[in-house]
Amino acid sequence: xxxxxxxxxxxxxxxxxxxxxxxxxxxxxxxxxxxxxxxxxxxxxxxxxxxxxxxxxxxxxxxxxxxxxxxxxxxxxxxxxxxxxxxxxxxxxxxxxxxxxxxxxxxxxxxxxxxxxxxxxxxxxxxxxxxxxxxxxxxxxxxxxxxxxxxxxxxxxxxxxxxxxxxxxxxxxxxxxxxxxxxxxxxxxxxxxxxxxxxxxxxxxxxxxxxxxxxxxxxxxxxxxxxx
Amino acid sequence: xxxxxxxxxxxxxxxxxxxxxxxxxxxxxxxxxxxxxxxxxxxxxxxxxxxxxxxxxxxxxxxxxxxxxxxxxxxxxxxxxxxxxxxxxxxxxxxxxxxxxxxxxxxxxxxxxxxxxxxxxxxxxxxxxxxxxxxxxxxxxxxxxxxxxxxxxxxxxxxxxxxxxxxxxxxxxxxxxxxxxxxxxxxxxxxxxxxxxxxxxxxxxxxxxxxxxxxxxxxxxxxxxxxxxxxxxxxxxxxxxxxxxxxxxxxxxxxxxxxxxxxxxxxxxxxxxxxxxxxxxxxxxxxxxxxxxxxxxxxxxxxxxxxxxxxxxxxxxxxxxxxxxxxxxxxxxxxxxxxxxxxxxxxxxxxxxxxxxxxxxxxxxxxxxxxxxxxxxxxxxxxxxxxxxxxxxxxxxxxxxxxxxxxxxxxxxxxxxxxxxxxxxxxxxxxxxxxxxxxxxxxxxxxxxxxxxxxxx
Amino acid sequence: xxxxxxxxxxxxxxxxxxxxxxxxxxxxxxxxxxxxxxxxxxxxxxxxxxxxxxxxxxxxxxxxxxxxxxxxxxxxxxxxxxxxxxxxxxxxxxxxxxxxxxxxxxxxxxxxxxxxxxxxxxxxxxxxxxxxxxxxxxxxxxxxxxxxxxxxxxxxxxxxxxxxxxxxxxxxxxxxxxxxxxxxxxxxxxxxxxxxxxxxxxxxxxxxxxxxxxxxxxxxxxxxxxxxxxxxxxxxxxxxxxxxxxxxxxxxxxxxxx
Numbered sequence: 001x002x003x004x005x006x007x008x009x010x011x012x013x014x015x016x017x018x019x020x021x022x023x024x025x026x027x028x029x030x031x032x033x034x035x036x037x038x039x040x041x042x043x044x045x046x047x048x049x050x051x052x053x054x055x056x057x058x059x060x061x062x063x064x065x066x067x068x069x070x071x072x073x074x075x076x077x078x079x080x081x082x083x084x085x086x087x088x089x090x091x092x093x094x095x096x097x098x099x100x101x102x103x104x105x106x107x108x109x110x111x112x113x114x115x116x117x118x119x120x121x122x123x124x125x126x127x128x129x130x131x132x133x134x135x136x137x138x139x140x141x142x143x144x145x146x147x148x149x150x151x152x153x154x155x156x157x158x159x160x161x162x163x164x165x166x167x168x169x170x171x172x173x174x175x176x177x178x179x180x181x182x183x184x185x186x187x188x189x190x191x192x193x194x195x196x197x198x199x200x201x202x203x204x205x206x207x208x209x210x211x212x213x214x215x216x217x218x219x220x221x222x223x224x225x226x227x228x
Numbered sequence: 229x230x231x232x233x234x235x236x237x238x239x240x241x242x243x244x245x246x247x248x249x250x251x252x253x254x255x256x257x258x259x260x261x262x263x264x265x266x267x268x269x270x271x272x273x274x275x276x277x278x279x280x281x282x283x284x285x286x287x288x289x290x291x292x293x294x295x296x297x298x299x300x301x302x303x304x305x306x307x308x309x310x311x312x313x314x315x316x317x318x319x320x321x322x323x324x325x326x327x328x329x330x331x332x333x334x335x336x337x338x339x340x341x342x343x344x345x346x347x348x349x350x351x352x353x354x355x356x357x358x359x360x361x362x363x364x365x366x367x368x369x370x371x372x373x374x375x376x377x378x379x380x381x382x383x384x385x386x387x388x389x390x391x392x393x394x395x396x397x398x399x400x401x402x403x404x405x406x407x408x409x410x411x412x413x414x415x416x417x418x419x420x421x422x423x424x425x426x427x428x429x430x431x432x433x434x435x436x437x438x439x440x441x442x443x444x445x446x447x448x449x450x451x452x453x454x455x456x457x458x459x460x461x462x463x464x465x466x467x468x469x470x471x472x473x474x475x476x477x478x479x480x481x482x483x484x485x486x487x488x489x490x491x492x493x494x495x496x497x498x499x500x501x502x503x504x505x506x507x508x509x510x511x512x513x514x515x516x517x518x519x520x521x522x523x524x525x526x527x528x529x530x531x532x533x534x535x536x537x538x539x540x541x542x543x544x545x546x547x548x549x550x551x552x553x554x555x556x557x558x559x560x561x562x563x564x565x566x567x568x569x570x571x572x573x574x575x576x577x578x579x580x581x582x583x584x585x586x587x588x589x590x591x592x593x594x595x596x597x598x599x600x601x602x603x604x605x606x607x608x609x610x611x612x613x614x615x616x617x618x619x620x621x622x623x624x625x626x627x628x629x630x631x632x633x634x635x636x637x638x639x640x641x642x643x644x645x646x647x648x649x650x651x652x653x654x655x656x657x658x659x660x661x662x663x664x665x666x667x668x669x670x671x672x673x674x675x676x677x678x679x680x681x682x683x684x685x
Numbered sequence: 686x687x688x689x690x691x692x693x694x695x696x697x698x699x700x701x702x703x704x705x706x707x708x709x710x711x712x713x714x715x716x717x718x719x720x721x722x723x724x725x726x727x728x729x730x731x732x733x734x735x736x737x738x739x740x741x742x743x744x745x746x747x748x749x750x751x752x753x754x755x756x757x758x759x760x761x762x763x764x765x766x767x768x769x770x771x772x773x774x775x776x777x778x779x780x781x782x783x784x785x786x787x788x789x790x791x792x793x794x795x796x797x798x799x800x801x802x803x804x805x806x807x808x809x810x811x812x813x814x815x816x817x818x819x820x821x822x823x824x825x826x827x828x829x830x831x832x833x834x835x836x837x838x839x840x841x842x843x844x845x846x847x848x849x850x851x852x853x854x855x856x857x858x859x860x861x862x863x864x865x866x867x868x869x870x871x872x873x874x875x876x877x878x879x880x881x882x883x884x885x886x887x888x889x890x891x892x893x894x895x896x897x898x899x900x901x902x903x904x905x906x907x908x909x910x911x912x913x914x915x916x917x918x919x920x921x922x923x924x925x926x927x928x929x930x931x932x933x934x935x936x937x938x939x940x941x942x943x
Contacts, residue, residue: 051681055676060583061676080588080589084583084586084587087586089586093584095581097577103240103244112582112585113585161585162585343804345799345803346799347799347800349802350802350803424799426939442799446801451753452753453755453757454781455794456781456797457797458799
């Protein structure tokens with residue numbers, strides 16, 4: 001574990017996408033530093049570059065240039081396998097559309113990241129999964145399949161899956177976009193609670209202003225640049 | 229760790245099969261039906277191979293190895309005297325064989341042709357002069373009995389080895405017996421004296437042909453003159469082939485030698501205790517013959533010149549089964565490729581999720597390959613069960629085929645062979661896994677962000 | 686003196702006969718003979734129906750296939766369309782018989798229980814077919830036509846083409862050269878159905894047979910050569926042709942088994 005207080009450091013990160021023959025810039029030189037335990041929202045309009053920023057921070061997309069340090073490791077220089085290992089150990093993901101495996105029950109879905117984590121012995125799986133499920137208050141649904149759950153419950157499963165491996169950072173791209181407002185608030189409450197309780201760093205994107213009000217730090221992004 | 233991980237992946241792959249039941253069912257059915265067809269074709273090919281090989285080796289007296297004077301296969305029928313094996317040659321071969329392992333038995337053979345008559349009419353015959361000292365063992369060999377049961381069913385009368393050489397016992401093919409009007413064999417007529425037919429054009433002449441089992445043979449003897457002698461039909465058999473069923477005659481080697489006025493033989497046939505060691509044995513035999521009698525050659529029974537019907541038929545069947553195999557391979561490749569492509573595209577977001585939480589592309593591919601393997605495996609298992617069931621049914625239905633060139637028709641019997649099924653299954657599994665590999669590889673290597681967002685689709 | 690007169694008159698008569706005999710071909714030369722007549726005449730010199738009661742001769746069949754030589758001698762009895770050939774030498778073949786009833790041929794060997802019907806086309810020995818050994822009846826068996834006049838070994842001859850009238854005759858097609866002078870066959874080519882030559886034969890007529898008091902030429906030698914391998918030859922040497930009275934029973938197949 002790196003002793004640096006910053007879990008994420010982005011320096012002059014640029015990224016553009018090809019749209020036909022033209023290059024469309026998504027990030028035009030981003031500099032961010034996230035400290036451990038921070039609960040941060042990336043806000044901005046649709047197409048502003050929020051998802052691109054989260055993807056690069058989560059090592060699931062590569063910047064065209066710039067430096068990305070996750071827990072002190074320069075990820076732009078890692079090969080695919082090393083990045084996979086880093087994601088598994090350091091980062092948890094929560095997706096807008098939950099992305100649960102329909103043929104696995106809640107318990108099995110949550111256990112998925114543990115299965116490939118060599119640092120966590122099999123004997124710990126049950127405790128960790130159970131704890132994660134308790135933390136999101138769906139431990140009674142462990143045997144259920146995803147299609148037997150409501151949208152809010154599914155997102156809780158996704159949060160439990162993100163937390164099961166005890167990552168230093170949890171990334172959530174529009175985690176409440178598919179939820180009603182009641183459930184959206186509950187999910188944000190849950191994330192805040194987990195942030196406080198576990199000290200996990202949260203970085204999530206949203207364009208819901210009501211949710212933004214509940215978050216201590218905002219990173220405003222527009223046209224691929226961070227607004228002061 | 230790895231085993232646990234693989235077990236979990238296998239569980240996931242197994243459960244994934246339930247996700248698109250209809251598609252997987254269609255793919256599985258295509259594979260199962262294809263494999264059933266392959267099993268039927270292979271069962272037929274295997275059966276034919278076993279029947280024809282044992283028929284050639286034993287019933288046709290070709291042996292596992294044939295020993296001939298060099299050039300005899302081409303020239304014996306033209307210059308038999310020059311290409312026959314003399315008594316000295318036979319002795320040399322006997323001495324060589326005596327010192328070799330894996331030799332079950334050996335025999336002396338001669339062939340000749342001429343005319344066979346019933347007192348009124350004559351027809352051409354092709355005679356095999358067989359070594360009566362081992363004829364009992366050859367014709368009652370367990371391999372021949374196992375695969376050519378039908379030969380025994382169509383045999384009538386007694387065997388040549390039950391009579392002394394001086395008796396002139398002969399067995400003739402069923403078609404030839406019919407042509408000659410010889411409806412009964414020696415044992416059915418008792419000691420009936422030859423019936424002289426004074427008027428061959430009389431209406432009762434045909435009835436008189438069958439009143440005795442006596443026939444006459446004429447042939448050009450090896451000294452250039454016309455030779456003839458009597459024969460007594462003691463048995464009747466079917467060769468199974470139209471080509472030979474109207475001409476084949478079997479008699480003792482001594483009787484044919486007398487007809488052809490020679491003491492030589494055409495060839496010696498050697499049977500092996502362990503036929504699988506044929507190549508090894510023939511190499512050994514050739515090196516010994518090279519020293520002892522370089523003018524002689526040893527040939528394996530599969531040589532096209534020794535077994536033209538076997539090799540011709542098997543080449544045809546090989547082409548047929550290969551064609552069915554290729555069609556099956558294409559069906560499997562296309563079915564699995566299509567199924568795997570659809571699946572991986574449908575699940576691209578899920579692939580993205582797996583990749584996001586740390587699964588690398590190899591692991592992702594492994595999950596899909598396992599799915600492909602399970603789908604192929606289950607389909608194969610169903611195909612094998614269906615194939616065995618179909619074979620059982622076909623065999624029970626007693627379907628009679630009348631292939632061209634075969635006399636009297638033969639029952640269609642299909643024989644399953646574990647090795648063929650095993651090899652076929654392994655190839656199909658490989659094809660299934662290979663097709664999946666091709667279909668999923670590019671997807672699992674895609675940009676994860678695109679996969680997660682669904683942009684890949 | 687009387688004796689001399691008798692001798693002289695006999696001599697004159699003989700000369701007259703010989704003149705007549707030698708004049709006959711000359712007359713034939715003048716007018717083209719029909720193919721059928723030509724075949725009948727040439728058949729007579731090869732033993733066919735030369736004498737109504739029958740004739741006999743001996744024939745030695747010597748065969749040489751290039752490496753093996755063999756020889757069998759037959760005694761021939763011929764009457765009308767029937768013939769019986771009985772082997773007289775060597776000892777191994779002695780008593781073997783071939784009976785020709787019209788176009789049917791029977792083979793019999795002492796000790797056999799029944800005779801065997803054989804084909805005239807089957808080779809008896811070397812290049813000689815069974816049908817070659819007995820009398821020749823080309824007039825009966827073949828449809829002939831004269832196609833040319835050629836010289837064969839210095840002799841003027843009609844070249845004839847013969848086609849089999851029936852399936853069970855010895856050859857399918859024959860090219861036959863008949864001497865204009867003696868009306869005897871002097872050369873033959875035997876053809877397959879497709880028209881390829883497979884055997885060649887030449888004939889000599891040094892024998893004479895008494896036909897109604899007339900000495901007519903009779904075949905003395907037939908040499909058959911394989912068209913593809915000239916080393917394979919068979920020679921039929923004919924000896925002692927003579928008129929003989931043969932009972933019909935001699936030619937009855939049922940009497941072969943005695």
